[in-house]
Amino acid sequence: MNQSAAFLWAFRIEPDGIGTFQPEQALSDTRPESGYQWVHLQSDAKGADELLMRMGLGDAARSAILAMETRPRSLSIDDGLLVYLRGINKNPGAEPEDMVSLRVWIKGNQIVTARRRNRRLLSAQEVRSQVEQGQAPLTPVELLLSLISHLADKIHEAVDEMDGMLVEFETAESLEKSQRLELAALRRKSAAIRRYLAPQRDALDALFRMPELLNSDQAHFLREQSDRMTRYVEDLDLARERAIVLQDELRNRVADQQGMRMYVLSMVTAIFLPLSFLTGVFGMNVGGLPGTESQEAFTILMVSMIGLAAVLLVAMLWKRWL
Numbered sequence: 001m002n003q004s005a006a007f008l009w010a011f012r013i014e015p016d017g018i019g020t021f022q023p024e025q026a027l028s029d030t031r032p033e034s035g036y037q038w039v040h041l042q043s044d045a046k047g048a049d050e051l052l053m054r055m056g057l058g059d060a061a062r063s064a065i066l067a068m069e070t071r072p073r074s075l076s077i078d079d080g081l082l083v084y085l086r087g088i089n090k091n092p093g094a095e096p097e098d099m100v101s102l103r104v105w106i107k108g109n110q111i112v113t114a115r116r117r118n119r120r121l122l123s124a125q126e127v128r129s130q131v132e133q134g135q136a137p138l139t140p141v142e143l144l145l146s147l148i149s150h151l152a153d154k155i156h157e158a159v160d161e162m163d164g165m166l167v168e169f170e171t172a173e174s175l176e177k178s179q180r181l182e183l184a185a186l187r188r189k190s191a192a193i194r195r196y197l198a199p200q201r202d203a204l205d206a207l208f209r210m211p212e213l214l215n216s217d218q219a220h221f222l223r224e225q226s227d228r229m230t231r232y233v234e235d236l237d238l239a240r241e242r243a244i245v246l247q248d249e250l251r252n253r254v255a256d257q258q259g260m261r262m263y264v265l266s267m268v269t270a271i272f273l274p275l276s277f278l279t280g281v282f283g284m285n286v287g288g289l290p291g292t293e294s295q296e297a298f299t300i301l302m303v304s305m306i307g308l309a310a311v312l313l314v315a316m317l318w319k320r321w322l
Helices: 048-054 059-065 122-132 140-171 177-208 216-282 295-317
Strands: 007-013 020-022 036-040 073-077 081-089 098-108 110-115
Touching: 007 122, 020 073, 020 081, 020 140, 036 122, 048 059, 048 216, 059 073, 059 081, 059 098, 073 098, 081 140, 081 177, 098 140, 110 140, 140 177, 177 216, 216 295
Parallel strands: 036 110
Antiparallel strands: 007 020, 007 036, 073 081, 081 098, 098 110
16 A cells, blocks of 8 residues: 555654654554554645544544644644644745644544645654654653744744844944845744744643643643743844834934935035136126136136135034034
């Protein structure tokens, strides 16, 4: 039997944390007697619905996992737990703010995780590496918490990267046009990431309010992850405000430079305006102009114009206009 495009991997994890890879043909609606089963698949690939049906998921659970668009949340459905999460997109050529959706379904000793095609999630790969090294989470809930922790780590890296860029912008003496474009892109990136982090924080809070699901240690760990999400949301809000302040400062700086240039041009114009008037008057081709018969008239006129320019310059300096 050929493997379907929807199937990515499956592990049967024993109570001691040792995981054994399972082929797609071994999946069924029969739950393992000990340990639990973790299945990871592509929700939008051909055969995903048939695979979930063969594993015994109900109509509501299958529809939720196969949904085209998701927003972070946690809810009980079909006697199980459904969690939608979002992670930083680390795929080559992708933008980090184009966050990847991860759907998690837990019921009994079975956990199903799903992602979209070509939307590989590094956090799921890292948890798989733990399983292959014999260090798998001991329960489905612990695996969910491990995924949440790895997702938060990647978000932390993205937020720290944005903070470092803002520090560079803030300490720079001047910003080139390309850097101003980067600042605008960073502002859009922080807003896009925050769009999903705020509901993800609420989803973790909703998960925390399910006391029958978590023991005390798990509840404490989940509370820490929820606090991390809250802190990242606050950091993104601060990053957005810092970016706005930087953009305002840049606009003010550019406006000041333009204003200074216009002011200098105005002063130069004020000096040369009377001189232009004199050259205009004495340049008229009409009879009766004084000095037309005198050899010293041109020299007198030039000296007078230079003196007038000097007087105007001294007056502007005395008035502190320059």
